[in-house]
Amino acid sequence: MPAKDYKNTSVINNRALIEGHVREILRLVGEDIDREGLLETPARVTRMYEEIFAGYEADYKDILGVTFDEKHEELVIIKDIVYYSQCEHHMAPFFGKIHIGYVPSGKIAGLSKFARLVDAVTRKLQVQERITSDLANILEEELTPHGCMVVVEGEHLCMCSRGVKKTGSQTVTSAVRGTFRTNAALRSEFLSLLKH
Structure with a gap:
């Protein structure tokens, strides 16, 4: 199986996957993922990742x-x-x-x-x-x-x-x-x- 080309991936292209993984992490640390304060957390974390990991999409040239x-x-x-x-x-x-x-x-x-x-x-x-x-x-x-x-x-x-x-x-x-x-x-x- 060829190695994944991480330079051609982005948070934007993987929003749903990232949200699902964030939800699972919240569940695994013992949180109630259905409580009001956490309902939108996976989406908020994903939007934050779009910003803080924007460097993966940058072209120095x-x-x-x-x-x-x-x-x-x-x-x-x-x-x-x-x-x-x-x-x-x-x-x-x-x-x-x-x-x-x-x-x-x-x-x-x-x-x-x-x-x-x-x-x-x-x-x-x-x-x-x-x-x-x-x-x-x-x-x-x-x-x-x-x-x-x-x-x-x-x-x-x-x-x-x-x-x-x-x-x-x-x-x-x-x-x-x-x-x-x-x-x-x-x-x-x-x-x-x-x-x-």
């Missing part, structure tokens, strides 16, 4: 497909992009801010494209480390900058509300590409400007 020729070859920073994602280990939310810096090589993207790219990468089952490297790799491939750096800050509810229950703990990850790897002054400039 389409998001960054429109670029502008610009001779600016100095550091550009887009910081404090808020994101929400779901931990692939527990399906619990994690969220925080993403900071992107890049040095264009004659091609720039509209600023809103970076926020859209963050949504596309984060709105799926993820781990923070992959989000960080995926964003850097996509920027490097699509914009071909001299270099880029991505810093992701996250608070993970799988760590705050269960298990060790360490509320307020932050995870910080980074990825560097191109000139950011070799130029310590550029990395320092990027990190220092994040504090302003």
